[in-house]
Amino acid sequence: MKVQDHVKLYRREDYEKLFRDKREFECPYSEEEVKKVDEYTKTEEYKEKNFNRKALTINPAKACQPLGAVLCALGFKDTMPFVHGSQGCVAYFRSHLSRHFKEPVPAVSTSMTEDAAVFGGLSNMIEGLENAYALYKPKMFAISTTCMAEVIGDDLNAFIKKAKQQGIIPEDLPTPYANTPSFTGSHINGYDAMLKGILSYATQGLRTIKGEKINLILGFDTYSGNYREIRRMLNLMEVPHIILADISDSLDSPNYGDYEMYPGGTSLEELKDSINSKATIALQKYSTLKTGEFIKESWGQSFVNIPYPVGIRNTDLFIDTVKELTGKEIPQELIEERGRVVDAIIDSYAYIHGKRFALIGDPDLLLGLLSFILELGGIPVHIVCTNGDEDFEREAYEILKREPLFGSEGKVYIKKDMWHLRSLLFTEPVDLLIGNSYCKALWKDTGIPLIRVGFPIFDRHHMHRYPILGYQGALNLLTLMVNTVLDELDRETKDSPSFDVIR
Amino acid sequence: MLRVIEQDTEKLIEKIIENYPEKTKKERKKHLIYNDPECTSSICQIKSNVKSRPGVMTSRGCAYAGSKGVVWGPIKDMIHISHGPVGCGQYSWWSRRNYYTGKTGINAFGAMHITSDFQENDIVFGGDKKLEQLCREIREIFPLAKGISIQCECPVGLIGDDIESVARKMTKELGIPVIPVRCEGFRGISQSLGHHIANDSIRDWVLGKVKGILEKETPYDVLILGDYNISGEAWSSRKILEEMGLRVIAQIPGDCTLNELTNMPRPKLILVHCYRSTNYIARYLEENFGIPWMEYNFFGPTKIYESMRKIAKRFDDKIVEQTERVIERYKPLMDSVIEQYRPRLEGKRVMLYVGGLRPRHIVGAYEDLGMVVVATGYEFAHRDDYERTYPELPKNSLIYDDPPHYELENFADALKPDLVGSGIKEKYVYHKMGIPFRQMHSWDYSGPYHGFDGFPVFARDMDMAVNNPSWKLIRRKGR
Numbered sequence: 017m018k019v020q021d022h023v024k025l026y027r028r029e030d031y032e033k034l035f036r037d038k039r040e041f042e043c044p045y046s047e048e049e050v051k052k053v054d055e056y057t058k059t060e061e062y063k064e065k066n067f068n069r070k071a072l073t074i075n076p077a078k079a080c081q082p083l084g085a086v087l088c089a090l091g092f093k094d095t096m097p098f099v100h101g102s103q104g105c106v107a108y109f110r111s112h113l114s115r116h117f118k119e120p121v122p123a124v125s126t127s128m129t130e131d132a133a134v135f136g137g138l139s140n141m142i143e144g145l146e147n148a149y150a151l152y153k154p155k156m157f158a159i160s161t162t163c164m165a166e167v168i169g170d171d172l173n174a175f176i177k178k179a180k181q182q183g184i185i186p187e188d189l190p191t192p193y194a195n196t197p198s199f200t201g202s203h204i205n206g207y208d209a210m211l212k213g214i215l216s217y218a219t220q221g222l223r224t225i226k227g228e229k230i231n232l233i234l235g236f237d238t239y240s241g242n243y244r245e246i247r248r249m250l251n252l253m254e255v256p257h258i259i260l261a262d263i264s265d266s267l268d269s270p271n272y273g274d275y276e277m278y279p280g281g282t283s284l285e286e287l288k289d290s291i292n293s294k295a296t297i298a299l300q301k302y303s304t305l306k307t308g309e310f311i312k313e314s315w316g317q318s319f320v321n322i323p324y325p326v327g328i329r330n331t332d333l334f335i336d337t338v339k340e341l342t343g344k345e346i347p348q349e350l351i352e353e354r355g356r357v358v359d360a361i362i363d364s365y366a367y368i369h370g371k372r373f374a375l376i377g378d379p380d381l382l383l384g385l386l387s388f389i390l391e392l393g394g395i396p397v398h399i400v401c402t403n404g405d406e407d408f409e410r411e412a413y414e415i416l417k418r419e420p421l422f423g424s425e426g427k428v429y430i431k432k433d434m435w436h437l438r439s440l441l442f443t444e445p446v447d448l449l450i451g452n453s454y455c456k457a458l459w460k461d462t463g464i465p466l467i468r469v470g471f472p473i474f475d476r477h478h479m480h481r482y483p484i485l486g487y488q489g490a491l492n493l494l495t496l497m498v499n500t501v502l503d504e505l506d507r508e509t510k511d512s513p514s515f516d517v518i519r
Numbered sequence: 520m521l522r523v524i525e526q527d528t529e530k531l532i533e534k535i536i537e538n539y540p541e542k543t544k545k546e547r548k549k550h551l552i553y554n555d556p557e558c559t560s561s562i563c564q565i566k567s568n569v570k571s572r573p574g575v576m577t578s579r580g581c582a583y584a585g586s587k588g589v590v591w592g593p594i595k596d597m598i599h600i601s602h603g604p605v606g607c608g609q610y611s612w613w614s615r616r617n618y619y620t621g622k623t624g625i626n627a628f629g630a631m632h633i634t635s636d637f638q639e640n641d642i643v644f645g646g647d648k649k650l651e652q653l654c655r656e657i658r659e660i661f662p663l664a665k666g667i668s669i670q671c672e673c674p675v676g677l678i679g680d681d682i683e684s685v686a687r688k689m690t691k692e693l694g695i696p697v698i699p700v701r702c703e704g705f706r707g708i709s710q711s712l713g714h715h716i717a718n719d720s721i722r723d724w725v726l727g728k729v730k731g732i733l734e735k736e737t738p739y740d741v742l743i744l745g746d747y748n749i750s751g752e753a754w755s756s757r758k759i760l761e762e763m764g765l766r767v768i769a770q771i772p773g774d775c776t777l778n779e780l781t782n783m784p785r786p787k788l789i790l791v792h793c794y795r796s797t798n799y800i801a802r803y804l805e806e807n808f809g810i811p812w813m814e815y816n817f818f819g820p821t822k823i824y825e826s827m828r829k830i831a832k833r834f835d836d837k838i839v840e841q842t843e844r845v846i847e848r849y850k851p852l853m854d855s856v857i858e859q860y861r862p863r864l865e866g867k868r869v870m871l872y873v874g875g876l877r878p879r880h881i882v883g884a885y886e887d888l889g890m891v892v893v894a895t896g897y898e899f900a901h902r903d904d905y906e907r908t909y910p911e912l913p914k915n916s917l918i919y920d921d922p923p924h925y926e927l928e929n930f931a932d933a934l935k936p937d938l939v940g941s942g943i944k945e946k947y948v949y950h951k952m953g954i955p956f957r958q959m960h961s962w963d964y965s966g967p968y969h970g971f972d973g974f975p976v977f978a979r980d981m982d983m984a985v986n987n988p989s990w991k992l993i994r995r996k997g998r
Contacts, residue, residue, distance in 0.1 A: 017855060017856065017859055017975065019975045019976055019978075019979045020972070020975075021750075021966065021976045021979075022750045022751050022965070022966055022967060022976075023545060023658055025751070025755070025967070025972055026618075026751055026754070030758065031754060032549070034754060034757060034758055034761070035620050035754075038620075038757075038770070038774075038837075039759075040734075040768075041733070041767075041768055041769055041776075041778065041779050041782060041841070042596075042776040042778055042779065043731065043776065043778035044596070044621075044626065044776070045663050045733050047625055049663070050622055050625055050626045050663065052627045053625050053662055053663050054627070057625065065659055065660065066660060066878075069656050069660065070656070071635065071649045071650070071652035071653035072633070072635075072652075072653045072656040072657060073605070073633070073634045073636040074631065074633055074660070075612075075631060075632050075633070076605055076609070076632065076634065076636065078605055078609070079605065079606055079609045080604055080605050080609070081609070082606070083610075091671070092884060098574070101673075102581055102704040102705045103571060103577060103579055103580070103581060104580040104581020104583060104584050104607075104704045104710075105606065105607075105704070107577075107578060107579060107580040107581070107584070107944065108580070108584075108606065108607065108610035109610070110944045111609045111610065111614070111942075111943045111944055112609075114943050114946065114947060115614070115943060118947060119947050120944075120946075120947040120948040120951060121944070122576065122924065123576070124573075124574045124575070124576045125573070125574075125577070125800030126573040126574065127570065127571045127572070127573045127574075127577065127708075128573075128705055129570060129705050129706070129708060130705060130707075132705070133677060133705055140573045141573075141743075143542070143543075143572065143573045143574060144573030144574030144945075145574060146540050146543075146574065147539070147540060147543050147572055147573060147574035147575045148574035148575070148576070149574075150538060150539065150540050150543075151538060151539070151575060151576070151577070151923070151925040162673070163603070163637075163672070163673055163674050163705070164673040164674070164677065164705050164767075165838075167642060167673070167674045168580060168677060169677065185691075192589040195641075197603065198604035198606050198637075199603075199637045199638055199639055199641065199642050199674065200602045200638065200639050202605070264699070269951070271950065271951055271953070271993055271994040272951075272994070272995055273951075273952065273953035273993040273994075273995040273996075274951065274952065275928060275948050275949075275951040275952045276951070292973055297931065342917065350549065406835065407930075411567070425610075426944070434523055435624075435660075435951050438624075454612065454613070454632075456621065457624075457630065460623075461624070501907065507925055515672075
């Protein structure tokens with residue numbers, strides 16, 4: 017039996033008729049009117065109105081702070097992300113992260129309701145800690161807040177103290193916390209606040225003994241493959257290291273036929289030991305601002321912020337930084353790897369050269385991608401960053417200036433959303449669009465092929481398991497880009513003599 | 520026929536709740552029962568619709584999810600503002616699969632995330648001015664939007680904004696209905712209050728306030744209420760009703776327009792699909808307009824035939840006869856689906872944990888395929904939902920109300936189901952456990968599952984989950 021599901025059913029004549037007949041009750045605008053407005057939204061005039069918006073946000077490429085805090089918490093072994101506030105938020109974070117990683121995401125809420133709004137959430141916090149500790153036996157709670165708890169001004173520190181005083185949870189159970197109001201910043205700031213909270217809590221009162229290790233912070237990075245790739249490179253260089261907030265095993269765990277709630281993450285021993293490292297390298301800047309300040313000031317440790325190692329130049333920078341900090345030589349294997357990826361780029365450049373790009377995503381990701389696109393001879397045209405600030409804008413222009421031949425057309429739009437980008441794509445079309453899964457709406461409206469990079473990626477499987485960082489990541493991105501161009505070329509030429517088998 | 524499962528459910532419950540702290544144990548105990556369909560005493564009643572205990576990892580959402588995500592979100596020709604910080608709208612964006620026809624961003628606005636993106640200033644100084652400006656901008660940017668709803672997120676109610684007066688002012692100024700919905704996430708204890716609030720806002724701000732058009736009425740006018748058109752299944756239900764000779768004057772809220780909402784007081788009979796989320800407005804229409812309503816179930820042939828006949832009986836002989844002809848026409852197809860899939864699924868044990876109506880409604884469809892539902896439960900049901908559930912399930916089956924992750928995992932360990940049907944938060948837990956799983960909120964990106972067109976898809980998908988060879992690849996640790 018040939019089963020027809022939604023993909024085929026609604027193209028069938030019986031359903032087409034059903035849709036036509038239903039219009040009688042819908043009181044719809046006429047097809048001409050719809051077409052007229054559709055065309056109007058593609059014009060310069062509409063773009064101007066669209067860019068004049070002051071209060072209305074449409075399809076933004078950002079999430080809220082506690083989501084970042086939960087992701088950060090998941091990067092530590094035996095740690096329960098614990099969110100103080102309304103319970104719906106946690107249901108959302110868990111769903112959102114599960115849809116991207118295709119993995120279970122544990123997190124608990126203190127389930128605050130109206131009475132907590134009036135009396136505060138102390139009893140919710142206390143019972144929440146008691147229950148979660150009894151049921152899920154974490155070795156650490158990483159506590160963050162939803163906007164409800166922030167608006168009513170709950171005092172996290174006092175609440176947690178009280179829970180410990182009452183013997184609800186052991187005195188020595190680590191309970192780092194961070195205020196993560198969703199009405200400032202975005203998920204990247206929540207990640208930052210939580211990481212700073214965890215580091216400061218775990219190393220409180222510890223004295224620094226300068227060791228040989230290097231700490232790595234990847235930032236709000238949703239590619240489990242990136243963590244593995246960075247670790248592989250450091251192992252090749254024989255650099256002892258600690259990856260902080262390492263989600264690679266907690267959000268990409270092996271299937272052994274058993275559910276394990278805490279399958280991975282930075283161990284609590286490593287976490288404590290991180291204060292003794294020689295230096296911390298952060299691969300993102302905008303998701304580690306507070307954490308970096310803390311490491312420099314409180315630990316007195318050298319904190320090196322390098323650009324997100326996307327592409328050859330940024331990966332070189334990463335490796336050089338590691339070499340400089342540790343005195344380790346660059347192993348032959350990495351030199352060969354670099355050579356192979358450069359060779360691959362040279363084999364493919366003809367399909368990327370001169371291609372015009374639009375990009376939307378988190379600030380550090382965009383900076384990394386910009387650098388890589390310029391290495392390939394691509395032309396970044398629209399660079400949209402909903403959660404970017406003026407610093408990001410300046411940095412992006414600096415990168416564009418590095419390659420005037422390719423970078424001079426690029427325009428950076430901070431605090432803009434996907435509906436702004438839609439106008440740009442109609443008034444100044446490009447060849448390729450880079451963004452998350454939600455950008456498929458832009459692909460649908462404009463026909464510009466979408467290269468899925470960033471977060472979330474819901475509608476393609478396993479992309480987060482493949483690194484986009486390092487030389488290997490550059491190869492993965494290159495392959496993705498060039499094959500998107502080639503797929504498009506086949507589509508474009510399938511009814512013409514240009515439909516070649518060798519490209 | 521009384522169906523019985525041989526399992527000591529009572530003992531199992533005792534064992535599972537042992538690990539809870541005293542207070543939570545006492546509370547959770549009341550939310551777990553073994554089914555006895557013949558028992559009428561209150562000891563056989565499960566406790567429901569109360570607060571989840573903090574920290575237990577409930578699957579429940581919030582009132583905003585119940586209003587914006589469920590009831591209002593699918594009204595396709597209106598803009599639904601996620602009013603407050605950016606997250607809520609982000610996480611509920613384009614995720615529920617409530618299908619619609621129309622051009623997104625032009626005359627339909629379902630798969631969009633429209634928000635006031637509250638900043639600190641809005642919290643400190645209030646968001647009303649911004650909301651006004653935002654409504655004006657919607658009028659400019661989306662000229663074909665038929666109306667606006669304001670879906671409140673937590674902070675709005677906490678800072679004391681007066682969105683009702685903004686709504687009244689903007690309705691006047693913009694010439695389209697602007698509807699305030701007080702569905703702040705901290706209200707109530709689950710999605711359920713959000714459904715209720717959304718129902719009330721339709722009653723108070725649409726009915727009698729917004730003018731609609733319905734050219735004529737016929738004796739065969741019905742209205743589908745509480746079908747969210749997940750993967751388009753309100754359409755596959757509509758098709759059956761139309762084939763029976765009925766006229767569906769509105770489909771609410773899946774693929775619904777503002778005009779269809781205004782048709783609410785006009786049908787001869789209201790057909791309620793999701794009782795939980797729409798019984799409020801159904802009762803209101805019954806009390807105030809004298810329109811009768813009835814529930815129906817279009818999952819699996821047994822229930823479809825039963826429901827079709829029950830609906831037809833409310834009309835004349837012409838409809839009754841036509842209904843029999845429709846059943847006759849589809850029966851061979853349904854029989855062949857069962858013939859193909861039943862041998863592959865016979866006796867398989869199913870554990871369910873879903874939302875509004877499915878924990879009871881899909882039981883029949885599984886039984887059509889020879890499968891046994893050994894456990895079921897709801898995220899946010901009330902007493903009346905459970906009363907509708909007991910007769911649908913075999914004796915001794917386990918019923919849980921708002922079970923935390925901990926309970927579900929342990930029940931699954933003990934019951935060893937062949938298939939679990941639940942949501943995205945549960946899905947990958949069971950994948951790791953090596954237990955076949957289907958998402959039963961979104962139909963796991965498949966569907967439809969309702970109606971004659973849906974049942975073959977349902978059967979195919981359950982077979983796919985249970986019998987896919989990949990489960991055999993799992994090598995357990997230490998073996």
